[in-house]
Amino acid sequence: MKVYAVPEAGAPAEAMDFPTPELTGKEVLVRITNTGVCHSDAHTQEGFISIGGGKTMPLTAKFPAVFGHEIVGTVAAVGPDSSLTPGDEKFIVFPWIGCGECQACQENAENLCPRGRALSIALPGGFAEEVWVPDEKYLIPLGDLDASWGATLACSGVTSFSAVNKLLPAGDEDVIAVIGTGGVGLMGVAFLKELGHKKILAIDVADENLETAKKMGATHTFNSTSTDNPSKAIQELVGGRIFGAVDFVNNGATASLALSLLQKGGKLVSVGLFGGSHEYGTAPLALQAQTIQGSFVGSLPELQQLVEIAKTSDLPALPITEQELGADNLNAALDALREGRSRGRIVLVND
Numbered sequence: 001m002k003v004y005a006v007p008e009a010g011a012p013a014e015a016m017d018f019p020t021p022e023l024t025g026k027e028v029l030v031r032i033t034n035t036g037v038c039h040s041d042a043h044t045q046e047g048f049i050s051i052g053g054g055k056t057m058p059l060t061a062k063f064p065a066v067f068g069h070e071i072v073g074t075v076a077a078v079g080p081d082s083s084l085t086p087g088d089e090k091f092i093v094f095p096w097i098g099c100g101e102c103q104a105c106q107e108n109a110e111n112l113c114p115r116g117r118a119l120s121i122a123l124p125g126g127f128a129e130e131v132w133v134p135d136e137k138y139l140i141p142l143g144d145l146d147a148s149w150g151a152t153l154a155c156s157g158v159t160s161f162s163a164v165n166k167l168l169p170a171g172d173e174d175v176i177a178v179i180g181t182g183g184v185g186l187m188g189v190a191f192l193k194e195l196g197h198k199k200i201l202a203i204d205v206a207d208e209n210l211e212t213a214k215k216m217g218a219t220h221t222f223n224s225t226s227t228d229n230p231s232k233a234i235q236e237l238v239g240g241r242i243f244g245a246v247d248f249v250n251n252g253a254t255a256s257l258a259l260s261l262l263q264k265g266g267k268l269v270s271v272g273l274f275g276g277s278h279e280y281g282t283a284p285l286a287l288q289a290q291t292i293q294g295s296f297v298g299s300l301p302e303l304q305q306l307v308e309i310a311k312t313s314d315l316p317a318l319p320i321t322e323q324e325l326g327a328d329n330l331n332a333a334l335d336a337l338r339e340g341r342s343r344g345r346i347v348l349v350n351d
Protein backbone atom coordinates (compact mmCIF):
# COMPACT_ATOMS: atom_id res chain seq x y z
CA MET A 1 0.00 0.00 0.00
CA LYS A 2 1.13 3.51 -0.78
CA VAL A 3 2.18 5.53 2.26
CA TYR A 4 3.89 8.87 2.86
CA ALA A 5 6.51 7.93 5.41
CA VAL A 6 9.27 9.77 7.24
CA PRO A 7 12.40 7.57 6.83
CA GLU A 8 14.19 8.85 9.96
CA ALA A 9 13.83 11.55 12.63
CA GLY A 10 14.15 15.04 11.15
CA ALA A 11 13.66 13.94 7.53
CA PRO A 12 10.77 14.94 5.26
CA ALA A 13 8.07 12.44 4.31
CA GLU A 14 8.32 10.61 1.01
CA ALA A 15 6.13 8.18 -0.93
CA MET A 16 6.88 4.53 -0.14
CA ASP A 17 5.26 1.17 -0.65
CA PHE A 18 4.46 -0.82 2.50
CA PRO A 19 3.29 -4.43 2.20
CA THR A 20 -0.50 -4.75 2.44
CA PRO A 21 -1.19 -7.00 5.43
CA GLU A 22 -3.18 -10.24 5.25
CA LEU A 23 -6.23 -9.66 7.42
CA THR A 24 -7.13 -12.05 10.22
CA GLY A 25 -9.82 -12.00 12.92
CA LYS A 26 -11.66 -8.69 13.06
CA GLU A 27 -8.91 -6.68 11.42
CA VAL A 28 -9.90 -4.02 8.92
CA LEU A 29 -8.08 -2.32 6.08
CA VAL A 30 -9.39 1.23 5.76
CA ARG A 31 -9.15 3.17 2.52
CA ILE A 32 -8.37 6.66 3.75
CA THR A 33 -10.26 9.68 2.46
CA ASN A 34 -9.30 12.36 5.02
CA THR A 35 -6.43 12.75 7.49
CA GLY A 36 -5.83 15.82 9.67
CA VAL A 37 -2.27 17.04 10.23
CA CYS A 38 -1.71 17.47 13.99
CA HIS A 39 0.97 19.44 15.80
CA SER A 40 2.15 16.25 17.47
CA ASP A 41 2.93 14.78 14.02
CA ALA A 42 5.42 17.63 13.57
CA HIS A 43 6.93 16.92 17.02
CA THR A 44 7.21 13.18 16.35
CA GLN A 45 8.83 13.88 12.99
CA GLU A 46 11.50 15.91 14.77
CA GLY A 47 11.93 13.17 17.36
CA PHE A 48 11.52 15.40 20.40
CA ILE A 49 9.27 17.95 22.01
CA SER A 50 10.41 21.15 23.66
CA ILE A 51 9.37 21.25 27.32
CA GLY A 52 10.50 24.78 28.09
CA GLY A 53 13.66 26.27 29.52
CA GLY A 54 15.64 25.01 26.54
CA LYS A 55 14.94 21.38 27.54
CA THR A 56 13.51 18.69 25.31
CA MET A 57 11.87 15.30 25.80
CA PRO A 58 12.44 12.52 23.24
CA LEU A 59 9.46 11.22 21.26
CA THR A 60 9.97 7.83 19.74
CA ALA A 61 8.34 6.56 16.60
CA LYS A 62 9.13 3.43 14.62
CA PHE A 63 10.91 4.61 11.47
CA PRO A 64 10.16 4.67 8.62
CA ALA A 65 7.11 6.26 10.25
CA VAL A 66 3.71 7.00 8.79
CA PHE A 67 2.19 9.79 10.87
CA GLY A 68 -1.39 11.01 10.89
CA HIS A 69 -3.95 9.97 13.51
CA GLU A 70 -7.03 12.00 12.55
CA ILE A 71 -8.35 9.51 10.03
CA VAL A 72 -11.62 9.04 8.17
CA GLY A 73 -12.08 6.42 5.50
CA THR A 74 -14.11 3.55 4.08
CA VAL A 75 -13.74 -0.18 4.64
CA ALA A 76 -11.56 -1.65 1.89
CA ALA A 77 -11.18 -5.20 3.22
CA VAL A 78 -11.96 -7.14 6.40
CA GLY A 79 -10.73 -10.20 8.28
CA PRO A 80 -12.84 -13.39 8.32
CA ASP A 81 -14.47 -12.62 11.71
CA SER A 82 -15.46 -9.02 10.98
CA SER A 83 -19.12 -8.02 10.78
CA LEU A 84 -18.31 -5.11 8.48
CA THR A 85 -18.47 -5.26 4.72
CA PRO A 86 -16.36 -3.23 2.30
CA GLY A 87 -18.28 -0.27 0.92
CA ASP A 88 -18.68 3.48 0.69
CA GLU A 89 -19.76 4.21 4.27
CA LYS A 90 -17.24 6.45 6.03
CA PHE A 91 -15.85 5.83 9.50
CA ILE A 92 -13.76 7.78 11.98
CA VAL A 93 -10.83 5.63 13.11
CA PHE A 94 -9.96 5.63 16.84
CA PRO A 95 -6.14 5.85 16.77
CA TRP A 96 -5.14 5.58 20.46
CA ILE A 97 -5.01 1.80 20.45
CA GLY A 98 -3.54 -0.13 23.39
CA CYS A 99 -2.17 -3.65 23.95
CA GLY A 100 -5.64 -4.96 24.81
CA GLU A 101 -4.43 -6.87 27.86
CA CYS A 102 -3.27 -4.49 30.60
CA GLN A 103 -5.42 -2.95 33.32
CA ALA A 104 -5.82 0.34 31.41
CA CYS A 105 -6.98 -1.50 28.27
CA GLN A 106 -9.35 -3.71 30.29
CA GLU A 107 -10.88 -0.50 31.64
CA ASN A 108 -11.28 0.93 28.13
CA ALA A 109 -8.58 3.52 28.75
CA GLU A 110 -6.37 2.38 25.89
CA ASN A 111 -4.95 5.90 25.56
CA LEU A 112 -3.21 5.24 28.92
CA CYS A 113 -1.79 1.83 27.95
CA PRO A 114 1.92 1.59 28.82
CA ARG A 115 2.44 -0.65 25.76
CA GLY A 116 0.26 1.47 23.49
CA ARG A 117 0.30 0.80 19.76
CA ALA A 118 -1.29 4.03 18.61
CA LEU A 119 -1.68 4.64 14.91
CA SER A 120 0.97 7.18 13.77
CA ILE A 121 3.29 6.33 16.69
CA ALA A 122 3.69 2.54 17.04
CA LEU A 123 1.63 1.51 14.01
CA PRO A 124 1.51 3.20 10.59
CA GLY A 125 -0.98 6.07 10.55
CA GLY A 126 -3.10 7.99 8.12
CA PHE A 127 -0.78 9.77 5.70
CA ALA A 128 -1.33 6.90 3.32
CA GLU A 129 -3.90 5.50 0.95
CA GLU A 130 -4.77 2.74 3.39
CA VAL A 131 -4.33 1.97 7.07
CA TRP A 132 -4.46 -1.34 8.93
CA VAL A 133 -6.70 -1.32 12.00
CA PRO A 134 -6.41 -4.27 14.43
CA ASP A 135 -10.13 -4.50 15.25
CA GLU A 136 -13.37 -3.27 13.72
CA LYS A 137 -14.38 -1.86 17.13
CA TYR A 138 -12.06 1.11 16.47
CA LEU A 139 -14.26 2.30 13.59
CA ILE A 140 -17.02 4.78 14.43
CA PRO A 141 -19.61 5.60 11.74
CA LEU A 142 -19.16 9.17 10.47
CA GLY A 143 -22.86 9.60 9.63
CA ASP A 144 -23.68 13.01 8.18
CA LEU A 145 -20.68 14.77 9.69
CA ASP A 146 -18.27 16.57 7.39
CA ALA A 147 -15.46 14.08 6.78
CA SER A 148 -12.55 16.48 7.34
CA TRP A 149 -14.07 17.87 10.51
CA GLY A 150 -15.03 14.38 11.68
CA ALA A 151 -11.40 13.33 11.25
CA THR A 152 -10.24 16.06 13.65
CA LEU A 153 -12.49 14.67 16.39
CA ALA A 154 -10.09 11.70 16.75
CA CYS A 155 -7.33 13.88 18.21
CA SER A 156 -8.03 17.56 18.79
CA GLY A 157 -11.71 16.89 19.48
CA VAL A 158 -11.33 14.01 21.91
CA THR A 159 -8.37 15.72 23.63
CA SER A 160 -10.60 18.67 24.45
CA PHE A 161 -13.59 16.52 25.35
CA SER A 162 -11.67 14.20 27.66
CA ALA A 163 -10.02 17.15 29.42
CA VAL A 164 -13.23 19.03 30.26
CA ASN A 165 -14.90 15.77 31.31
CA LYS A 166 -12.29 15.38 34.03
CA LEU A 167 -13.92 18.35 35.81
CA LEU A 168 -17.51 17.18 35.51
CA PRO A 169 -19.99 16.88 37.06
CA ALA A 170 -19.86 20.31 38.67
CA GLY A 171 -22.50 22.38 40.43
CA ASP A 172 -24.34 25.27 38.79
CA GLU A 173 -22.37 27.83 40.80
CA ASP A 174 -18.99 26.22 40.17
CA VAL A 175 -16.76 28.24 37.85
CA ILE A 176 -14.65 26.26 35.37
CA ALA A 177 -11.91 28.17 33.58
CA VAL A 178 -10.77 27.32 30.06
CA ILE A 179 -7.29 28.72 29.58
CA GLY A 180 -6.33 29.23 25.93
CA THR A 181 -9.24 29.60 23.54
CA GLY A 182 -7.63 28.69 20.23
CA GLY A 183 -9.33 25.90 18.27
CA VAL A 184 -9.02 23.12 20.86
CA GLY A 185 -9.87 25.39 23.80
CA LEU A 186 -12.93 26.76 22.00
CA MET A 187 -14.19 23.23 21.58
CA GLY A 188 -13.67 22.84 25.34
CA VAL A 189 -15.95 25.83 25.96
CA ALA A 190 -18.55 24.37 23.59
CA PHE A 191 -18.39 20.93 25.25
CA LEU A 192 -18.85 22.43 28.73
CA LYS A 193 -21.93 24.27 27.51
CA GLU A 194 -23.25 21.21 25.66
CA LEU A 195 -22.76 19.06 28.78
CA GLY A 196 -24.88 21.53 30.72
CA HIS A 197 -22.24 23.41 32.67
CA LYS A 198 -23.36 26.88 33.73
CA LYS A 199 -20.36 29.06 34.64
CA ILE A 200 -17.60 29.02 32.05
CA LEU A 201 -14.70 31.44 32.29
CA ALA A 202 -12.56 31.82 29.15
CA ILE A 203 -9.02 33.16 29.62
CA ASP A 204 -6.81 34.12 26.69
CA VAL A 205 -4.35 36.80 25.58
CA ALA A 206 -6.36 37.72 22.45
CA ASP A 207 -9.67 39.62 22.66
CA GLU A 208 -10.69 38.14 19.33
CA ASN A 209 -10.52 34.59 20.74
CA LEU A 210 -12.46 35.69 23.80
CA GLU A 211 -15.22 37.17 21.64
CA THR A 212 -15.57 33.81 19.89
CA ALA A 213 -15.51 32.02 23.26
CA LYS A 214 -18.42 34.17 24.38
CA LYS A 215 -20.40 33.13 21.31
CA MET A 216 -19.60 29.48 22.08
CA GLY A 217 -20.98 29.72 25.61
CA ALA A 218 -18.41 31.38 27.88
CA THR A 219 -20.25 33.30 30.61
CA HIS A 220 -17.15 35.25 31.64
CA THR A 221 -14.08 36.24 29.61
CA PHE A 222 -10.77 37.62 30.73
CA ASN A 223 -7.72 38.86 28.83
CA SER A 224 -4.77 37.87 31.04
CA THR A 225 -2.56 40.61 29.56
CA SER A 226 -4.99 43.32 30.74
CA THR A 227 -3.48 43.67 34.23
CA ASP A 228 -0.34 42.95 36.26
CA ASN A 229 -2.30 40.78 38.66
CA PRO A 230 -4.65 38.61 36.60
CA SER A 231 -5.37 36.25 39.52
CA LYS A 232 -6.81 39.05 41.66
CA ALA A 233 -8.75 40.57 38.77
CA ILE A 234 -10.25 37.21 37.79
CA GLN A 235 -11.37 36.50 41.36
CA GLU A 236 -13.03 39.92 41.41
CA LEU A 237 -14.71 39.14 38.10
CA VAL A 238 -16.18 35.78 39.11
CA GLY A 239 -16.66 36.45 42.82
CA GLY A 240 -13.91 34.33 44.36
CA ARG A 241 -11.75 31.34 43.68
CA ILE A 242 -12.82 28.70 41.19
CA PHE A 243 -13.82 25.02 41.09
CA GLY A 244 -11.50 23.96 38.29
CA ALA A 245 -9.45 24.92 35.27
CA VAL A 246 -8.49 23.24 32.01
CA ASP A 247 -5.18 24.59 30.77
CA PHE A 248 -4.95 24.20 26.99
CA VAL A 249 -1.74 26.28 26.94
CA ASN A 250 0.03 24.75 29.93
CA ASN A 251 3.18 26.80 30.13
CA GLY A 252 4.67 28.05 33.39
CA ALA A 253 2.61 31.24 33.45
CA THR A 254 -0.76 29.66 32.73
CA ALA A 255 -0.24 26.79 35.18
CA SER A 256 0.74 29.24 37.93
CA LEU A 257 -2.28 31.40 37.18
CA ALA A 258 -4.62 28.39 37.22
CA LEU A 259 -3.29 27.12 40.55
CA SER A 260 -3.60 30.59 42.11
CA LEU A 261 -7.31 30.59 41.21
CA LEU A 262 -8.30 27.19 42.58
CA GLN A 263 -10.56 26.91 45.59
CA LYS A 264 -10.27 24.25 48.29
CA GLY A 265 -10.66 20.85 46.63
CA GLY A 266 -10.20 22.45 43.21
CA LYS A 267 -8.65 20.70 40.23
CA LEU A 268 -6.34 21.76 37.43
CA VAL A 269 -6.38 19.65 34.26
CA SER A 270 -3.16 20.13 32.26
CA VAL A 271 -3.52 19.55 28.52
CA GLY A 272 -1.38 21.90 26.41
CA LEU A 273 2.13 21.03 25.28
CA PHE A 274 3.66 24.50 25.25
CA GLY A 275 6.16 23.39 27.88
CA GLY A 276 7.44 25.16 30.94
CA SER A 277 7.55 24.70 34.66
CA HIS A 278 6.16 26.32 37.75
CA GLU A 279 6.77 26.18 41.47
CA TYR A 280 3.96 25.47 43.85
CA GLY A 281 3.82 25.31 47.61
CA THR A 282 3.62 21.65 48.57
CA ALA A 283 1.95 22.34 51.92
CA PRO A 284 -0.81 24.53 50.42
CA LEU A 285 -1.56 21.83 47.85
CA ALA A 286 -2.18 19.40 50.73
CA LEU A 287 -4.01 21.88 52.95
CA GLN A 288 -6.23 22.96 50.08
CA ALA A 289 -6.74 19.33 48.97
CA GLN A 290 -6.19 20.30 45.36
CA THR A 291 -5.52 18.08 42.36
CA ILE A 292 -3.33 18.56 39.32
CA GLN A 293 -4.19 16.02 36.62
CA GLY A 294 -2.60 15.56 33.20
CA SER A 295 -4.80 14.66 30.26
CA PHE A 296 -3.62 12.96 27.07
CA VAL A 297 -5.96 12.48 24.08
CA GLY A 298 -8.96 10.32 25.06
CA SER A 299 -10.46 6.84 25.22
CA LEU A 300 -12.57 4.93 22.70
CA PRO A 301 -15.80 5.41 24.73
CA GLU A 302 -15.03 9.13 24.94
CA LEU A 303 -14.60 9.39 21.16
CA GLN A 304 -17.83 7.44 20.63
CA GLN A 305 -19.67 9.77 23.02
CA LEU A 306 -18.13 12.83 21.37
CA VAL A 307 -19.14 11.71 17.86
CA GLU A 308 -22.72 11.22 19.15
CA ILE A 309 -22.70 14.77 20.56
CA ALA A 310 -21.25 16.12 17.29
CA LYS A 311 -24.08 14.45 15.34
CA THR A 312 -26.81 15.94 17.50
CA SER A 313 -25.58 19.44 18.33
CA ASP A 314 -23.97 22.54 16.85
CA LEU A 315 -20.36 22.22 17.90
CA PRO A 316 -17.96 24.79 16.49
CA ALA A 317 -15.92 23.45 13.61
CA LEU A 318 -12.26 24.38 13.59
CA PRO A 319 -11.31 26.31 10.46
CA ILE A 320 -10.16 23.60 8.06
CA THR A 321 -8.08 23.80 4.89
CA GLU A 322 -8.32 20.73 2.68
CA GLN A 323 -5.38 19.75 0.50
CA GLU A 324 -4.73 16.78 -1.72
CA LEU A 325 -2.88 13.89 -0.06
CA GLY A 326 0.75 13.83 -1.18
CA ALA A 327 4.28 14.17 0.14
CA ASP A 328 4.68 17.84 -0.83
CA ASN A 329 1.47 18.98 0.85
CA LEU A 330 2.23 16.87 3.92
CA ASN A 331 5.73 18.27 4.32
CA ALA A 332 4.49 21.84 3.83
CA ALA A 333 1.79 21.30 6.46
CA LEU A 334 4.26 19.82 8.97
CA ASP A 335 6.67 22.73 8.39
CA ALA A 336 3.88 25.25 8.85
CA LEU A 337 2.88 23.66 12.16
CA ARG A 338 6.44 23.54 13.42
CA GLU A 339 7.02 27.17 12.49
CA GLY A 340 3.75 28.34 14.02
CA ARG A 341 2.39 29.51 10.65
CA SER A 342 -0.67 27.27 10.68
CA ARG A 343 -4.17 28.57 11.49
CA GLY A 344 -6.84 25.98 12.03
CA ARG A 345 -6.40 22.47 10.71
CA ILE A 346 -4.94 21.21 7.45
CA VAL A 347 -6.65 18.01 6.36
CA LEU A 348 -5.21 15.91 3.55
CA VAL A 349 -7.89 14.50 1.30
CA ASN A 350 -7.72 11.47 -0.98
CA ASP A 351 -11.03 11.11 -2.79
Ligand SMILES: [Zn+2]
Nearest residue numbers: 038040155156
Ligand atom coordinates in the same frame (compact mmCIF):
# COMPACT_ATOMS: atom_id res chain seq x y z
ZN1 LIG B 1 -2.93 14.79 17.37
Ligand SMILES: [Zn+2]
Nearest residue numbers: 099102105113
Ligand atom coordinates in the same frame (compact mmCIF):
# COMPACT_ATOMS: atom_id res chain seq x y z
ZN1 LIG C 1 -2.74 -2.05 27.36
